Amino acid sequence: MPAATQITEKTYSIGQVAKMFDLSIPTLRYYDQEGLIPHLQKTPAGIRRFTQDNIDAVRVIGCLKSAGMPIKEIQIFMQKVEQGDATLNDRLAMFLRLKKQVEQQMQALQNTMDMIDFKCRYYGQAVQDGTEKYVKKQMPLSSLVLPSNNK
Amino acid sequence: MPAATQITEKTYSIGQVAKMFDLSIPTLRYYDQEGLIPHLQKTPAGIRRFTQDNIDAVRVIGCLKSAGMPIKEIQIFMQKVEQGDATLNDRLAMFLRLKKQVEQQMQALQNTMDMIDFKCRYYGQAVQDGTEKYVKKQMPLSSLVLPSNNK
DNA sequence: GCTTGACCTAAAGTTAGCTTTAGGTACTAT
DNA sequence: ATAGTACCTAAAGCTAACTTTAGGTCAAGC
Numbered sequence: 001m002p003a004a005t006q007i008t009e010k011t012y013s014i015g016q017v018a019k020m021f022d023l024s025i026p027t028l029r030y031y032d033q034e035g036l037i038p039h040l041q042k043t044p045a046g047i048r049r050f051t052q053d054n055i056d057a058v059r060v061i062g063c064l065k066s067a068g069m070p071i072k073e074i075q076i077f078m079q080k081v082e083q084g085d086a087t088l089n090d091r092l093a094m095f096l097r098l099k100k101q102v103e104q105q106m107q108a109l110q111n112t113m114d115m116i117d118f119k120c121r122y123y124g125q126a127v128q129d130g131t132e133k134y135v136k137k138q139m140p141l142s143s144l145v146l147p148s149n150n151k
Numbered sequence: 152m153p154a155a156t157q158i159t160e161k162t163y164s165i166g167q168v169a170k171m172f173d174l175s176i177p178t179l180r181y182y183d184q185e186g187l188i189p190h191l192q193k194t195p196a197g198i199r200r201f202t203q204d205n206i207d208a209v210r211v212i213g214c215l216k217s218a219g220m221p222i223k224e225i226q227i228f229m230q231k232v233e234q235g236d237a238t239l240n241d242r243l244a245m246f247l248r249l250k251k252q253v254e255q256q257m258q259a260l261q262n263t264m265d266m267i268d269f270k271c272r273y274y275g276q277a278v279q280d281g282t283e284k285y286v287k288k289q290m291p292l293s294s295l296v297l298p299s300n301n302k
Numbered sequence: 303g304c305t306t307g308a309c310c311t312a313a314a315g316t317t318a319g320c321t322t323t324a325g326g327t328a329c330t331a332t
Numbered sequence: 333a334t335a336g337t338a339c340c341t342a343a344a345g346c347t348a349a350c351t352t353t354a355g356g357t358c359a360a361g362c
Contacts, residue, residue: 015308025309026351034349045358046310056292063266066259071349085282092274099267102260108217109257115214116250123243131236141207166338176339177321196328197340222319306360315352320345327340332333 011049021058028058035075036061038082057081067102118144162200172209179209186226187212189233208232218253269295 018025032040032048037057042048050058057078064074077094080087118139125135169176183191183199188208193199201209208229215225228245231238269290276286 013308024351027349029310030350042310047358048309059292060266060270063263066263067267085277085284088274088277088281088283092271092278095267095270095274099264099271102264102267106257106260106264109253109260112214112217113250113253113257115211116218116246116253119211119246120243120250123239123246126236126239127243130239132239133236141210164338175321178319180340181320193340198328199339303362305362308358310357311355313353316350318348320347322345323343325341328338330335330337332335 009051011051012055014048014050017050017055017058020055021062023058031058031061034071036071036078038078064098067098068105069098115144160202162202163206165199165201168201168206168209171206172213174209182209182212185222187222187229189229215249218249219256220249266295 012020014025014028017023018028029048031037037050037054040048040050040054061074064077077091080090080094118141122135122139125139126132129135163171165176165179168174169179180199182188188201188205191199191201191205212225215228216222228242231241231245269292273286273290276290277283280286
C-alpha cells in the first residue's frame, strides 16, 4: 500500500459542465445554491469542482425537470440523497410515483397529438377546397372523440 | 320561409365554460383579453356569451398549451383564424410544424421515462440490499445509454 | 507587472401565466 | 325593494426559474 492513498478523482469546472449539458453557468450556480447538487465541493479559493457523482446529479436534475418536477421537489429529493441509505425507500417511492405521473403525461401528449393530426387533416382539406366553409361542417371538432379516462 | 330568420345559436356563460374545461373564470377572461378567443361576443350589458365556435377555440387553446406553445404564439394563430380563408396555408403549416415539435417532445418524454425506469430498478435493488453501496458500482448511471438523435 | 479569461458572490431584474383585489353592474327570487 | 348570485373592468400582485448586473479574486502567459 502507498503511504498516501489519495485517490484524486477527475473533476470538471463549472464551464465544462455547462457545455456538457448546454446549460448556462448561472443556471448551474443557481442549482447549487438551491441545494440541487449534493456534495458539490469547492477549492480553498472557492471554485466549484464537479465530480462524476455531481455530473450524474445534474443529469438527474434534467430528467426530473423534463418530467415537470419543480425545483423545490427536486431539492427535497436531493436532500434525501444527501441523507444516505436511510432514505432509500423514500427515493424508490418517489420514482414510482413519478413513473405514474409521466405515464399520464405521455397519454396527455398523445391526446394533443391526436388533436394536431386532426387539425392537419382538417386544414389539408381546407387548403384543397380553398375555404374552410365545407370542411367546417364535414369535420366538426366534436368528431374528435377524447379517449375515455381509464383508471 | 319565416319572415325573421334569426337563428339564435345556443350560447354559454363564462362560468359554464370554466366548469366544462376546469379553468378559472379569470383565466378565461385573460385568454379573451389576450385575443385567444376569436369572435367572442358580449351582450349589450357587457356579458360574454360563448358560442360553440368559441368553446372549440378554448379546446384548441388547451391543446396548443399542452403542446408547450406560449400564449403569444397562440395569439398569432388565433389572429390568423380571425383573418379567414386567406390564412389557411399558414395555419396548416403551423400545425405541421407543431406535429414535429410534439413528436420530439414524445421522444424526450420517453427518454425521461427510461431514466425513471432505470432509477426504479436501481432503488429497488438498493432497498433490497439495504444500501446503495453495491448497486452504485454495478449499475452506474453511465450504463443508461441515451438514444442516438436520429434526424 | 499587467492583461486576459475563467471563476466567484450578492442582489436586483425579468418573463410568463395567471390570480387577487377593489369597486361596480345586472338579473333572480323572496 | 332588497338580498343573493353571477357577471364586469382595471390594476396590482404573485411564483417559478432563471438572467443580469456590479464588483471582485485568481492563475497563466507575455
